[in-house]
Amino acid sequence: MRLEVNGQAHTFEEPSRRRRFLARAGGLGLTGLLGASAWKAMAASLVELPFVNGQRELVTNFPQKGAVLLQRTRPPLLETPFEVFDQGVFTPNDRFYVRWHLANIPQVVDPVSFRLAIRGHIRQRISLTLDDLVGKFKPFEIAAVNQCSGNSRGFFSPRVAGGQWANGSMGNARWSGVRLRDVLDRAGVKAGALQVRFNGLDTGVIPQTPDFMKSLAIDHARDGEVMIAYAMNGAPLPLLNGFPLRLVVPGWYATYWVKMLNDIEVLDRPDDNFWTTKAYLIPDTPRADVVPGQKGVNMVPINRMVPRSFFTNLRDGAVLKAGQTTTVRGIAFGGDTGLAKVLFSADADASWQEARLGQDHGKYSFRQWEAPLRLASPGPRKLMIKAVNAAGSAQPDKANWNPGGFMRNMIESVSVQAA
Ligand SMILES: Nc1nc2c(c(=O)[nH]1)N[C@H]1C(S)=C(S)[C@@H](COP(=O)(O)O)O[C@H]1N2
Ligand SMILES: [Mo]
Helix, strand or coil: CEEEECCEEEECCCHHHHHHHHHHHHCCCCCCCCCCCHHHHCCCEEEECCCCCCEEEEECCCCCCCCEEEEECCCCEEECCHHHHHCCCCCCHHHCCEECCCCECCCCCCCCCCCEEEEECECCCEEECHHHHHHHCCEEEEEEEEECCCCCHHHCCCCCCCCCCCCCCEEEEEEEEEEHHHHHHHHCECCCCCEEEEEECCECCCCCCCCCEEEEEHHHHCCCCCEEEEEECCEECCHHHCCCCEEECCCECHHHCCECEEEEEEECCCCCCHHHHCCCEEECCHHHCCCCCCCCCCEEECCECCCEEEECCCCCCCEECCCCEEEEEEEEECCCCCEEEEEEECCCCCCCEECEECCCCCCCCCEEEEEEEECCCCEEEEEEEEEEECCCCECCCCCCCCCCCCCCCCCEEEEEEEC
16 A cells, blocks of 8 residues: 655555564564563663663664663553754654553554544544545644653652653654544534544453543544644654554643544543543642642643753763853753743853754744853853743743652753863
8 A cells, every 4th residue: 555645655565564574673473572572682782761760771673663762561661762852853753752551552553454433423424544544635744742741750759650751752753644623524523522532453451451542622623733643754653653543632742642543432421431531630730730648639631731841962971171162952842832932051040041943843843952052160060951932831940749740841950060
């Protein structure tokens, strides 16, 4: 099958050939591509993330993935090594982080027999092929950051349970596909529709495990930005990032970006499924911030992202030549809206200057920032970076805390030496 993305044709291999490819690339067998033993035989280098129990192996044996940090094999949790973010504002597909909740993930999806169902509170149930989506709907494209709600959870103090990510469970891509609104309109949403629920092909190992599903309010689903993507960065989605289709919810945390999307159900009642009502809840407080142990807090579903910025060409412990000017750079994003500015401090919060911003790829994208730095005399220095978004929301100087380890966005700093 052929799929055109930005005028570039991609040919999908036949399922049997594809299976062979995956077998070569990932050690796929009866034990499963994502089975526990495959990576152990690999000679892997170790990376130390900057928190207790932060040792990770840099592995290359997951299908369609280059060097990524292994946190867990089944279901896979793979983190993007942070230096990747210094190489450009779009995160390459083969370095893009991976997160799944359930261990039964199809190891191959046949793009020819694959169907996306739209059903529920609509006039007409429809079933779409990939060819239908590519050929019968207006193409839509957007650059957007996909960030796990728990990105940076490993830095929480006190520590909390959940995936122990450093800052690499995020990535930015150009997503191509179709607007969800156009697909819903084709099915004809009936009056009284309240929410839209999304389900993918993955399931739990035991039937008691609740299937992973997420829902959006009908107006959000129809806002013309939420989309069904069949490509990222001009190529079909890697299997582990949701081949052949995933939901893209610009500005919202990645938990809503349902992968291997094959079922869309329009609901005339609130979704009561586990993943919507019990998981991914945050305290309904400013910055989802509570005191450890705090009781009686109202909990709400996680939703919009908040601004963040990072250094990408400097790390803690870097030594800089005193008296010389270097360029400090990094990436920033505004969360659910664009960036207004990025501020850089070379003197531990005493003064701030506006960083120069790189090309604007749209309000949901990473944007590069850079600033000149000259440290006149030898000694330790604390450098800080702070994003302010178009809604006036600025990164705070104190860390937030909540039991889920969600929505960290405090100002980042690096400690360097001038010598
Ligand atoms: N079908 C399915 N979609 C899913 C998930 C999942 O477990 N199953 N996890 C969600 C969460 S919590 C995250 S952080 C993102 C991760 O996207 P990625 O693996 O493409 O980076 O996928 C989301 N979509
Ligand atoms: Mo996530």
